[in-house]
Amino acid sequence: MGTYDDITRRNLLRSVVTGAAFSLTGCADGGGGVNSPSAPRGGSESMPKANIAGNKTAASASAPDAKPDVKRPNIIIIYADDLGFGDVGCYGATRIPTPNVDRLASQGLLFTNGYATAATCTPSRYSLLTGSYPFRCKGARILPGDAPLIIPPGSPTLPAILRRAGYATGVVGKWHLGIGRGNPDWNADLTDTPLDVGFDYSFIMAATNDRVPCVYVEGRRVAGLDPADPIEVTYDEKKAFTDMPTGRKNPELLRMKHSHGHDMTIVNGVGRIGYMRGGKSALWTDETMAEVFSDKAIEFVSRNREKHFFLYYALHQPHVPRLPGPAFAGKTGLGPRGDVIAEMDWCVGRMLDALDRLGLAENTIVIFSSDNGPVLDDGYQDRAVELCGDHRPAGALRGGKYSMFDGGTRVPLILRWPAAVSPGETDAMVCHMDFLASFAALTGVEPEPQAGPDSLNVLPALLGNSADGRNELVIEGTQGKMIIRQDNWVFIPPYAGPAVATHVNIELGNSLRPQLYDLSADVGQIRNVAGQNKERSDAMSRRLRETLESRETRRVD
Numbered sequence: 001m002g003t004y005d006d007i008t009r010r011n012l013l014r015s016v017v018t019g020a021a022f023s024l025t026g027c028a029d030g031g032g033g034v035n036s037p038s039a040p041r042g043g044s045e046s047m048p049k050a051n052i053a054g055n056k057t058a059a060s061a062s063a064p065d066a067k068p069d070v071k072r073p074n075i076i077i078i079y080a081d082d083l084g085f086g087d088v089g090c091y092g093a094t095r096i097p098t099p100n101v102d103r104l105a106s107q108g109l110l111f112t113n114g115y116a117t118a119a120t121c122t123p124s125r126y127s128l129l130t131g132s133y134p135f136r137c138k139g140a141r142i143l144p145g146d147a148p149l150i151i152p153p154g155s156p157t158l159p160a161i162l163r164r165a166g167y168a169t170g171v172v173g174k175w176h177l178g179i180g181r182g183n184p185d186w187n188a189d190l191t192d193t194p195l196d197v198g199f200d201y202s203f204i205m206a207a208t209n210d211r212v213p214c215v216y217v218e219g220r221r222v223a224g225l226d227p228a229d230p231i232e233v234t235y236d237e238k239k240a241f242t243d244m245p246t247g248r249k250n251p252e253l254l255r256m257k258h259s260h261g262h263d264m265t266i267v268n269g270v271g272r273i274g275y276m277r278g279g280k281s282a283l284w285t286d287e288t289m290a291e292v293f294s295d296k297a298i299e300f301v302s303r304n305r306e307k308h309f310f311l312y313y314a315l316h317q318p319h320v321p322r323l324p325g326p327a328f329a330g331k332t333g334l335g336p337r338g339d340v341i342a343e344m345d346w347c348v349g350r351m352l353d354a355l356d357r358l359g360l361a362e363n364t365i366v367i368f369s370s371d372n373g374p375v376l377d378d379g380y381q382d383r384a385v386e387l388c389g390d391h392r393p394a395g396a397l398r399g400g401k402y403s404m405f406d407g408g409t410r411v412p413l414i415l416r417w418p419a420a421v422s423p424g425e426t427d428a429m430v431c432h433m434d435f436l437a438s439f440a441a442l443t444g445v446e447p448e449p450q451a452g453p454d455s456l457n458v459l460p461a462l463l464g465n466s467a468d469g470r471n472e473l474v475i476e477g478t479q480g481k482m483i484i485r486q487d488n489w490v491f492i493p494p495y496a497g498p499a500v501a502t503h504v505n506i507e508l509g510n511s512l513r514p515q516l517y518d519l520s521a522d523v524g525q526i527r528n529v530a531g532q533n534k535e536r537s538d539a540m541s542r543r544l545r546e547t548l549e550s551r552e553t554r555r556v557d
């Protein structure tokens with residue numbers, strides 16, 4: 001039922017900790033280990049001790065939900081951007097200090113089978129908020145910064161459901177699910193914003209930190225905008241603003257050069273995707289973004305400390321461009337990618353400290369996870385590849401961002417709730433998409449009939465009361481390519497296309513042969529056993545097709 005046996009689990013974690021056995025294609029030297037890795041600081045010492053047996057025992061003996069005397073908790077989801085399974089200490093990283101994420105793990109439940117639904121941002125985030133597979137929404141693909149909102153206003157989203165439960169709801173950070181109805185006017189009140197899909201408060205960047213418009217949007221307005229200097233945005237090269245410097249025409253103005261793409265309008269000395277002009281007073285400074293978002297997130301919590309609240313705190317790290325604040329520049333020796341992960345950890349620590357200070361830590365669920373797997377060179381020459389050394393961003397997993405292999409979607413996932421959840425580890429398979437049904441159950445709200453068509457109530461697994469989560473998950477790589485995991489088996493149908501995305505140097509999973517992997521024996525997905533297991537492959541292929549043709553999966557198990 002979606003679990004590893006203990007031996008396999010130990011092997012998984014050991015291989016993550018030591019960096020042995022499996023190779024991440026996206027890493028410069030593949031972690032081959034010319035030099036001996038240093039002692040695993042983040043390994044056996046900071047790794048929460050295995051408590052799987054205890055969790056399994058608890059599952060058979062206790063009710064699935066929280067202890068009856070525990071009040072409904074606040075909920076904070078801290079969602080990193082492109083952070084890999086092996087990028088933080090509690091998952092085995094030794095080169096990047098992440099004491100705050102490790103603290104969260106040591107006080108909470110660490111998942112070894114926590115999944116996003118997709119290996120890229122927009123579809124993954126769509127699933128988190130809607131409880132729906134991204135293939136049900138045509139627009140759920142990597143969006144430009146002026147794309148329309150892909151979640152219909154008024155939808156029964158995770159925040160909307162929690163609002164019905166009486167929660168104050170807020171989003172701070174990266175959005176990337178579209179705003180408006182197409183070509184929005186950034187100088188007026190915006191429509192179709194997070195405020196229209198369940199959030200009471202919103203302070204966001206519209207898309208990503210490498211896309212225009214490079215401004216913050218608070219509520220319905222661009223923050224800090226001077227009406228005398230209106231913003232114009234286009235993603236159409238034919239309409240590009242000829243008076244504005246671009247990375248392509250004016251490389252001498254860049255302080256971080258692009259490696260692929262990212263050669264359009266220059267903002268803050270960095271070429272972006274898309275074209276913009278105007279809005280000078282509202283432009284963000286990349287180096288202060290962590291602090292800006294952190295302040296807004298903590299303000300939201302503080303402002304709502306007397307109520308129940310739900311905060312979706314979507315960090316921008318370690319997505320490109322990686323420009324840490326001065327306190328973190330050069331801190332890790334892994335270049336900007338390592339430095340912004342250290343900065344990300346600082347953001348987590350600031351939030352945890354704020355919860356302590358406000359007396360909210362005990363009854364607040366804090367979830368930490370990532371929207372998809374890791375990538376090194378994602379478009380800027382920031383030496384992420386050259387300085388990676390023996391750090392393994394995806395740990396023992398194969399592939400990374402964009403990939404159908406597990407490195408694309410199996411991500412760090414930690415849940416801390418001191419009032420109700422015992423610290424430990426679990427190998428239950430859970431997905432971000434399941435938060436909707438699970439937290440509806442936790443807060444006593446009946447979701448609308450159309451809500452969360454693929455969201456399963458896995459609350460017992462999320463709270464460590466059961467080792468059984470979901471036993472099946474359909475996962476999207478890029479370009480709408482789907483695979484299926486059932487228990488410990490992964491089936492990848494034949495797909496045309498390059499085996500490796502050369503610009504990012506990541507294995508995508510494309511092959512003209514069907515692929516079947518047994519994760520219980522082969523977590524690195526190196527032995528394709530489809531040939532020896534034709535019956536299973538065929539059955540999983542059929543099941544995948546059925547799922548793609550279905551209207552919902554929540555009632556099918």
Ligand SMILES: [Ca+2]
Pocket residue numbers: 081082120121319371372
């Ligand atoms: Ca991402």
